Each structure stands twice: as structure tokens, then as C-alpha cells.
Amino acid sequence: MSTTMQPPTTTPPPPKVNRIGLNMAQYKGADSTLCAGCGHDAITASIIKAFYEYGVDPHKVAKLSGIGCSSKTPAYFLGQSHGFNGVHGRMPAIATGVMLANQQLLAVGVSGDGDTASIGMGQFVHLLRRNIPMMYIVENNGVYGLTKGQFSATADFGSKAKGGYINNLPAIDICALAIELGCNFVCRSFAGDPKQLGALLKAALGHKGTTLFDVISPCVTFNNHEGSTKSYKYAKDHEELLHEISYVPFFEQIKVDYKEGEGKDVELHDGSHIRLRKTSHDYDPTSKAQAMNMLRQCQESNEFLTGLIYVNEEKPDFLSQLHMVDAPLATLPQELTQPSPEDLKKIMSELM
Amino acid sequence: MSDQSPQALAEEEQRANKTELMVNDFSIQVATVNGSGSQSSNSVLMRSIFQMGIPVSGKNLFPSNIAGLPTWFTIRANKDGWIARKKEIDFLVAMNADTAREDVMALDPGRVVVYEETLRLNQLRKDLTFFPVPFAKLATGITTDSRLRKLLANMIYVGVVGELMEIDPAEMETALTKQFKGKAKAVALNKLALEAGRKFAQENLDRHLVPFRCRRMNATTGKIIIDGNSAAALGCMFAGITVATWYPITPSSSLVETLAEYMHEYRIGPDGKATFAIVQAEDELAAVGMAIGAGWAGARSMTSTAGPGISLMNEFVGLAYYGEIPVVIFDVTRVGPSTGLPTRTQQSDILAIVNCSHGDTQHIMLIPNSVSECFDMAVDAFDLTERFQTPIFVMSDLDLGMNNWMSDGFKYPTRKFDRGKVLSAEDLERLGKFERYRDVDGDGIPYRTLPGTDHPAASYFTRGSGHNEKALYSEKPEDYKNNMDRLAKKYDTARKYVPQPEVQYAKGANIGFLAFGTSHWAIIESMDQLQREFKMPISYYRLRAVPFTKDLVEYFEKHDRVYVVEQNRDGQMAGLIKLELSSELGSKIRSIRHYSGLPIDARFVTDAIVAAEAEEKGAKK
Numbered sequence: 001m002s003t004t005m006q007p008p009t010t011t012p013p014p015p016k017v018n019r020i021g022l023n024m025a026q027y028k029g030a031d032s033t034l035c036a037g038c039g040h041d042a043i044t045a046s047i048i049k050a051f052y053e054y055g056v057d058p059h060k061v062a063k064l065s066g067i068g069c070s071s072k073t074p075a076y077f078l079g080q081s082h083g084f085n086g087v088h089g090r091m092p093a094i095a096t097g098v099m100l101a102n103q104q105l106l107a108v109g110v111s112g113d114g115d116t117a118s119i120g121m122g123q124f125v126h127l128l129r130r131n132i133p134m135m136y137i138v139e140n141n142g143v144y145g146l147t148k149g150q151f152s153a154t155a156d157f158g159s160k161a162k163g164g165y166i167n168n169l170p171a172i173d174i175c176a177l178a179i180e181l182g183c184n185f186v187c188r189s190f191a192g193d194p195k196q197l198g199a200l201l202k203a204a205l206g207h208k209g210t211t212l213f214d215v216i217s218p219c220v221t222f223n224n225h226e227g228s229t230k231s232y233k234y235a236k237d238h239e240e241l242l243h244e245i246s247y248v249p250f251f252e253q254i255k256v257d258y259k260e261g262e263g264k265d266v267e268l269h270d271g272s273h274i275r276l277r278k279t280s281h282d283y284d285p286t287s288k289a290q291a292m293n294m295l296r297q298c299q300e301s302n303e304f305l306t307g308l309i310y311v312n313e314e315k316p317d318f319l320s321q322l323h324m325v326d327a328p329l330a331t332l333p334q335e336l337t338q339p340s341p342e343d344l345k346k347i348m349s350e351l352m
Numbered sequence: 353m354s355d356q357s358p359q360a361l362a363e364e365e366q367r368a369n370k371t372e373l374m375v376n377d378f379s380i381q382v383a384t385v386n387g388s389g390s391q392s393s394n395s396v397l398m399r400s401i402f403q404m405g406i407p408v409s410g411k412n413l414f415p416s417n418i419a420g421l422p423t424w425f426t427i428r429a430n431k432d433g434w435i436a437r438k439k440e441i442d443f444l445v446a447m448n449a450d451t452a453r454e455d456v457m458a459l460d461p462g463r464v465v466v467y468e469e470t471l472r473l474n475q476l477r478k479d480l481t482f483f484p485v486p487f488a489k490l491a492t493g494i495t496t497d498s499r500l501r502k503l504l505a506n507m508i509y510v511g512v513v514g515e516l517m518e519i520d521p522a523e524m525e526t527a528l529t530k531q532f533k534g535k536a537k538a539v540a541l542n543k544l545a546l547e548a549g550r551k552f553a554q555e556n557l558d559r560h561l562v563p564f565r566c567r568r569m570n571a572t573t574g575k576i577i578i579d580g581n582s583a584a585a586l587g588c589m590f591a592g593i594t595v596a597t598w599y600p601i602t603p604s605s606s607l608v609e610t611l612a613e614y615m616h617e618y619r620i621g622p623d624g625k626a627t628f629a630i631v632q633a634e635d636e637l638a639a640v641g642m643a644i645g646a647g648w649a650g651a652r653s654m655t656s657t658a659g660p661g662i663s664l665m666n667e668f669v670g671l672a673y674y675g676e677i678p679v680v681i682f683d684v685t686r687v688g689p690s691t692g693l694p695t696r697t698q699q700s701d702i703l704a705i706v707n708c709s710h711g712d713t714q715h716i717m718l719i720p721n722s723v724s725e726c727f728d729m730a731v732d733a734f735d736l737t738e739r740f741q742t743p744i745f746v747m748s749d750l751d752l753g754m755n756n757w758m759s760d761g762f763k764y765p766t767r768k769f770d771r772g773k774v775l776s777a778e779d780l781e782r783l784g785k786f787e788r789y790r791d792v793d794g795d796g797i798p799y800r801t802l803p804g805t806d807h808p809a810a811s812y813f814t815r816g817s818g819h820n821e822k823a824l825y826s827e828k829p830e831d832y833k834n835n836m837d838r839l840a841k842k843y844d845t846a847r848k849y850v851p852q853p854e855v856q857y858a859k860g861a862n863i864g865f866l867a868f869g870t871s872h873w874a875i876i877e878s879m880d881q882l883q884r885e886f887k888m889p890i891s892y893y894r895l896r897a898v899p900f901t902k903d904l905v906e907y908f909e910k911h912d913r914v915y916v917v918e919q920n921r922d923g924q925m926a927g928l929i930k931l932e933l934s935s936e937l938g939s940k941i942r943s944i945r946h947y948s949g950l951p952i953d954a955r956f957v958t959d960a961i962v963a964a965e966a967e968e969k970g971a972k973k
Binding site for chain 2: 030058059060061062064074075079080081082083084085086087090092093094095096097098099100101102104105122123126322323324325326328329330331332334336337338339341343344347348351352
């Protein structure tokens with residue numbers, strides 16, 4: 001827990017540190033209590049590494065979650081950041097309120113497929129529609145773990161539960177939904193591909209607005225068997241890479257390491273770059289139409305598409321439309337938030 | 353009237369001279385349809401009387417509908433300052449063909465009716481004074497626009513009523529100009545309508561048949577007219593609110609809407625940027641969730657709703673209670689259960705709030721009785737929520753929130769905001785450690801830090817699941833129990849901080865009232881009636897907050913019977929008080945309940961007390 005952490009400058013001997021002088025251990029949290037081999041723990045490790053490499057200041061982060069296995073994970077990373085584990089499916093409202101109160105915070109939300117696409121669908125779509133600046137990571141395993149293996153709304157049509165029954169409802173495609181609703185940074189990745197996930201996480205840190213991560217994260221206990229479409233094996237066998245991803249942070253020199261036409265370089269709001277090198281697809285992630293088309297094709301062919309599916313660095317986020325003062329509302333002094341006695345007198349005279 | 357014979361006229365005059373004039377003590381009811389634009393006219397009528405220095409109150413009885421259904425607006429003028437609803441109507445303006453018959457039949461004999469002449473209401477009864485007015489025809493004389501004609505008919509009745517009751521024409525023009533402030537064309541047209549009404553009445557209607565008069569007095573100097581929602585909005589603004597998140601619902605919508613208007617005028621910094629955020633959420637769950645998120649991050653945050661919204665907010669309220677997060681929630685109560693009567697008033701959310709959400713919870717409620725308390729308690733609520741790190745409910749109601757009330761001007765809150773026990777980075781450096789849920793001071797209130805605090809010891813993890821003093825997940829029985837006991841202690845501490853009751857012990861009284869919120873206005877008028885008409889002295893305990901304070905027990909000890917008066921079916925507050933008292937004191941509770949959806953009136957209370965006391969005496973014999 002954070003209270004036992006020492007300030008970075010007093011830790012001898014000096015271990016390897018990032019650009020703000022913190023070591024990797026300072027980005028860790030409590031020990032995970034999830035099942036051994038859980039995809040969620042792999043995502044936690046990717047978050048720790050990405051935030052360390054980027055040099056995120058932990059005290060500026062607010063970790064937010066709902067209820068479920070995935071929602072427990074904010075306790076397992078960034079022990080020096082405030083965390084808030086709310087109620088089931090309602091993390092978006094909490095996140096929105098937190099960002100209204102203090103727009104200088106970096107909100108990191110972790111949710112699951114049930115927490116997002118079943119009970120939380122109502123708040124999720126409005127978060128996307130508003131474009132609240134935050135990282136929204138869905139650790140998607142298609143089942144409810146804590147209640148022992150019931151299907152969620154992202155379970156694929158025809159997939160088999162551990163108990164043998166077949167899901168006969170269509171899956172909700174979180175990425176397609178997010179693009180449709182105006183999210184401007186939409187990606188899908190795999191807990192078992194830390195290289196890709198790490199690059200995407202760092203890129204997301206530089207985006208202004210909601211960044212949506214649909215990360216397939218196999219549930220080793222309830223959804224990793226033959227017939228599951230969210231198992232490690234199925235994901236590996238069916239993964240379809242949109243592009244090879246690399247990331248160049250704003251604090252590093254950009255080197256041109258591929259030829260014209262071999263890929264695409266997107267500059268993010270913080271000045272970082274994400275490089276998308278062509279695979280077999282000739283794909284433009286800045287085209288909404290192409291993104292929707294590609295998602296549809298992969299749904300039909302049962303392929304598991306990963307990569308940065310859609311990005312748009314031009315759109316304004318919700319907070320910029322509220323025209324708030326730059327300082328956090330939370331800590332504005334009374335002089336700035338209480339109108340004067342003369343103001344009250346004027347209002348009273350208008351009511352006489 | 354004008355076409356009567358000289359003999360009839362002489363008789364009329366004689367009758368009128370005999371009639372005792374009721375000066376500055378009457379009620380006017382305008383019966384119309386909603387969406388007809390009568391609201392502005394009624395406002396002008398009420399304001400004109402107010403400007404003549406006469407105490408006045410206005411109540412709008414409206415349907416849950418946009419246009420075309422019956423609406424009644426009642427203005428009560430009373431020289432003694434009684435502003436509760438009065439059951440009896442003295443002067444009816446019948447504009448709605450659908451309800452006209454029923455409205456006329458409900459009047460007591462001797463009352464006055466102004467009506468659209470085509471309705472032929474004078475044939476219904478012989479014991480009323482009828483004044484037919486050709487509203488449609490008169491409006492045609494002012495404009496050819498048929499839509500405008502409908503609106504102007506409303507201002508014509510204001511002119512007619514004004515002339516018949518001798519309301520100062522200059523005050524009517526002032527009120528009209530204020531009502532249509534900045535809209536020169538509307539002012540001009542409405543003035544024509546007002547004048548047309550006055551002129552018609554002068555030339556055609558006999559004022560001497562009207563026993564009600566307005567006479568200038570001096571009882572409204574320095575007073576304002578405002579509705580409770582606007583008053584609460586102003587309270588929030590002067591309390592330094594920074595985040596308001598809400599979802600529209602009758603009767604609370606105008607609270608945040610008015611807040612937004614004022615904030616855009618008074619809370620924009622010199623750089624043109626807002627010192628606030630107001631967000632309309634997708635539903636009440638999100639509205640309260642956002643307010644809680646903002647409160648957790650340190651903002652002075654609020655949401656405003658009514659019963660159905662409270663039902664939806666339950667889960668989040670439990671989180672804020674158990675996670676100890678500040679948030680202010682206004683409940684502008686309407687009639688339940690379910691959708692109920694969305695446009696009628698009640699005090700029926702007491703039990704739904706006091707233990708809102710599952711598990712053991714206890715919540716703090718502030719209960720304003722007036723627009724000025726809406727203002728003051730809004731200010732108090734933000735200090736209390738940050739001091740106690742728990743939701744604070746401000747329990748208004750539709751009658752208070754949406755109706756216009758006369759009041760003294762609001763007092764500027766001069767005290768420094770109480771931001772509660774928040775540790776800064778410097779505090780943490782000095783203290784060396786921080787445990788979120790430890791009772792350091794023995795008052796049950798722990799310390800918190802805000803996200804964004806630049807210190808490695810600042811962070812903690814908020815959760816609605818079991819936790820220990822260090823905010824770590826825990827299922828240990830002793831951790832759970834310690835935490836719950838501390839929360840109970842915190843609630844106990846709050847008794848000293850919440851608005852204290854106002855207690856009046858009547859000399860020689862062995863019985864007392866206990867009431868709260870808007871019931872107050874009927875209670876004080878009833879106390880006067882009981883004293884004057886029945887020589888019955890009665891004490892009064894006006895409850896202003898829950899949890900209860902110590903003097904509640906004392907009040908029960910000093911009386912044989914305490915009449916708990918409230919506006920709900922089940923005697924919710926009486927039940928809550930019973931839990932607080934010993935069984936002996938609890939047996940002194942007598943419950944009086946008014947729950948028709950209309951605001952409680954004094955006569956109802958007086959009748960109930962007299963009947964109950966007679967029964968007590970009968971039982972003793």
C-alpha cells in the first residue's frame with residue numbers, strides 16, 4: 001500500500017529510473033488475488049510497464065473501476081495513485097465526475113465485459129458520446145468470473161460455456177459501438193501480446209479524449225476450454241494483426257525506419273507518434289468507414305482483429321466544451337467560488 | 353349591471369353598502385388550461401398586490417401535461433401574513449370551460465365569479481355574484497393575431513380583477529413591465545390588454561358588489577418573491593458549488609436550470625471561464641454517480657431530484673455512505689409512490705431517505721420550511737457534507753420548490769467554508785502517515801486526501817466493499833464492525849452540527865405540535881385559530897433536521913400529547929420519532945396526516961386537533 005512507499009529520492013541504491021526519476025516498483029500495487037494465469041494480471045503488468053516507460057506521475061492518476069474481477073485490478077497497479085472501486089457498471093459516471101472536479105487528473109478506468117456491455121451499457125455509451133478524457137480498458141473474457149462462469153454480452157454467438165451450454169445471442173462488439181458513438185481512439189488487443197498492448201497504452205496516454213481498449217483477456221478458470229472463443233488458444237489461432245505497432249514518445253527523437261507507403265505515422269496530442277507498419281492489410285485507421293468495414297469483415301470470418309482500429313486526433317473532448325478555468329474546480333479558493341455581498345444584494349433587489 | 357333597471361340598480365347599491373368589505377384578506381383562484389400563457393398574468397396579479405404592501409402567496413395547481421389540461425392558480429392575500437394555502441376560494445376567474453361548472457359549484461355562498469360570458473355560468477347558482485366578460489371580443493380589439501389573442505385574454509382578466517378589487521393601476525403597470533422585462537413589444541401589447549380589462553370593468557361591472565378590496569399597507573417593504581428551487585439554487589451558488597450533475601424531473605428541474613442561469617452570470621471569471629461545471633446526465637444513476645465522483649475528487653458537488661430519482665440513486669447513495677464521500681442531494685418531494693402525482697406536493701420520502709440504500713445506513717436530512725431556509729440550508733449542506741464526508745439530503749417539496757413565496761431578503765453567508773478534514777501534501781509530510789478510515793479525533797470522522805495530492809503517502813483506495821482503517825480490502829469481522837460502529841458514531845456527532853429545531857413552549861399548554869418543512873405555515877395559522885376560537889394553547893416543535901437533537905426528548909417529557917403533523921399517508925416522521933423515544937414517551941405521539949397532494953391548510957389541522965382533543969377527553973370520562 002502506498003503509505004509504506006518511500007519518496008523516490010530516498011531509495012538506495014539507485015535502481016533504474018524513468019524520466020521523472022521513479023523506478024518500476026513504484027508503479028506496482030498490491031499483490032493480485034486473481035487466479036494464476038489470469039489474462040487480467042498480464043494487462044496489469046502491461047499497464048505498470050507502460051506507465052513507467054512513459055513517466056506518468058502517479059499522484060496525477062485516478063484509478064477507477066466498477067465491480068467484477070477486472071474491476072479489482074486497479075488495486076494491483078500504481079499504488080501511489082488514488083483508486084475508486086465503485087458500483088457495478090457505473091464507473092463512467094464516477095469518472096465523469098472526477099474529471100469535472102479536476103481536469104488535470106489522468107483517469108484510468110478498468111472494466112470488464114459484464115461491467116461494460118451488460119449492466120454498464122447505459123453509462124458506457126454516454127461516456128463515449130461525451131468523449132470524457134480517460135483511458136477505458138475493457139478486460140474482455142466473455143464471462144462473469146466472480147459468480148462462476150455465466151456468459152456476458154460480449155460472448156460470441158455459438159461459443160460454449162464451461163458447463164456445456166451454447167451462447168445463442170449475438171455478441172456486442174465494443175469497438176464497433178465505440179466508433180459509432182464518436183470515440184476517437186479505439187483499439188483491440190490481447191492480454192497475451194504485451195508488446196502491442198504496451199505500445200497502444202503509451203499512445204493512448206497522449207490522446208485527448210476517451211481511449212477505448214477492448215483487450216481479450218482469457219479467464220483461465222471459466223472460459224479457456226475447447227469451444228470457447230475467448231481462450232488463449234483461440235485468440236492465438238485467430239488473431240488478425242491490422243498492423244505492426246511501434247511507439248515513439250514525445251521525449252524521444254523520431255527516426256524514419258520504414259519506407260514511404262509501408263505504414264502510417266500518427267502524431268498524438270502530446271507530440272508522441274504511433275507507427276503502424278503494414279501487414280497484409282492496407283489499412284487507414286483514420287477512416288471511420290474503413291474501420292467499421294474491417295470490424296464487420298472480421299466478425300463474419302470469426303477472426304480476432306487486433307491493433308489501432310480507429311484514431312482521430314482532431315475532435316474536442318467534453319471538458320474543453322465546458323470552458324472551465326484551468327485550475328481544478330475541486331481546489332478553487334472561496335474567493336473565486338463565492339460571489340460577493342454586492343452580487344447577492346443585486347439579485348435580491350431584482351426579486352423585490 | 354349596465355342593462356338593469358334603475359330600481360334593480362338601487363337595490364344593488366343598497367345591498368353593496370350593507371356588505372362588509374374584506375380588506376386585504378381574500379383568495380383569488382384563476383381556473384384555466386395549462387399552456388395557455390396564464391402564468392405571466394397570474395404573476396403580474398400577485399406582484400401588483402405585493403407591491404401595494406400586502407402579504408401575498410401564490411400556489412400553482414397544475415397537471416402533469418404540456419398543454420390543454422386544467423390548471424388553477426391561487427393567490428392568497430392576507431394582512432396578518434398567513435401564507436399557507438387557504439381552502440376556501442373568494443374570487444374565481446373561470447376561464448376553463450371544462451372545469452367552470454365544478455369550480456362554480458365548489459364556492460361558498462356570497463363569493464364572486466368573473467367568467468368568459470359565453471360560458472353562461474350565472475345560470476348555475478343564485479347565491480354568487482357573477483360578472484360576465486367578453487374576453488375573446490376584447491382581445492380581438494387589440495390584435496388580429498389569433499395566437500396572441502389567447503394570451504392577451506389572460507392579461508385582460510388581470511385588468512378586470514384589478515379594477516374590481518381596486519388594485520393600484522400604477523403598480524399593475526410596474527409589475528407588468530417587470531414581468532416582460534426587456535421585451536418592449538410584449539410590454540406594449542399586454543398594457544393594452546390590461547387597460548382593456550380595466551376599462552371594460554369600469555364601464556360595465558359594479559365594483560360595489562365585490563366585498564373584497566386591496567388597500568395599501570406596509571407589510572412587504574424589503575421583501576422578495578421567489579420560489580424555493582431558485583432560492584436553493586442561489587444557496588448553492590453562494591456556497592461555492594463547483595459541480596452540479598442532474599437529470600430533469602418534476603418538480604426539481606428548475607433548481608439546476610435556475611442555478612445554471614445564475615452561475616453563467618455570477619460565476620464566470622474575468623478571463624471568461626467558468627468556475628463550475630453543470631452537466632445534464634443520462635439518468636439519475638449517472639447524475640448522482642457524477643456528483644459522487646466529483647465529491648470524491650474534492651469538488652463541492654450536488655444533484656437535485658425527486659422521489660423516482662431517489663429510488664434510482666439508492667445504490668450509489670449507499671456507496672457514498674460507506675465509502676464516505678461528500679455529496680449534496682436535493683429531494684424536491686412530489687407525490688408517490690411510483691410515478692404518483694408528479695405535479696402535487698407531499699412529504700413522503702422521509703423513510704426512503706433516512707435509510708436510503710441496502711444494509712445499515714443512516715443519512716442526514718436538512719428540512720427547510722421556507723425559501724430563506726432553502727437558501728440557508730443549501731449553504732449549510734455543503735459545509736456539512738464536507739465535514740461529515742457523507743451524503744446530505746436537503747428535503748424540499750413541490751409546494752416550496754415550485755411556488756412563489758414572499759420572504760425577507762436572504763442574508764449573505766459570511767463564514768468561511770468548512771472544507772472538512774482534508775490533508776494536504778504538507779500535512780502528510782508533517783504527519784508521516786495517513787490512514788483513511790481511522791478515527792483520529794474520536795468524533796467518528798476520518799481524514800481524507802484528494803486525488804492529485806503530490807505526496808507518496810496521499811493515495812488510498814475507496815471501495816464499497818469491506819475495508820479496514822487503512823482502506824485495504826477486508827472481510828475480517830472486527831474490521832467490519834469497527835468501521836460500522838465508527839460510522840454510527842459519526843452520525844451521532846452530526847446531531848450537534850445540523851440545524852437545530854425551533855421550539856416554542858406555549859404557556860399552560862399540555863399538548864404540542866411537531867412539524868417540519870412546509871407544514872409550518874398551516875401550523876402557525878392553526879395555532880392562532882386554536883387560541884382565538886378554542887382558547888387552546890399549544891406548543892410547537894419545528895424539526896429542521898434529522899438526526900434528532902437532544903431536546904426532542906425534553907419536548908415529549910413536557911407534554912401529555914404531541915401531534916406530529918406531516919404530509920404523507922403513513923406518518924413517516926412520527927414512526928421515525930417513535931424509534932428515537934422510550935416506549936413511554938413514544939406513547940405520547942399522535943399522528944395527523946394530510947396526503948391529498950394539495951398543500952396542507954390551517955383549517956384541516958385545527959379541525960383535526962379539536963376532534964382529537966375532544967376524543968381524548970371523552971376517553972378520560
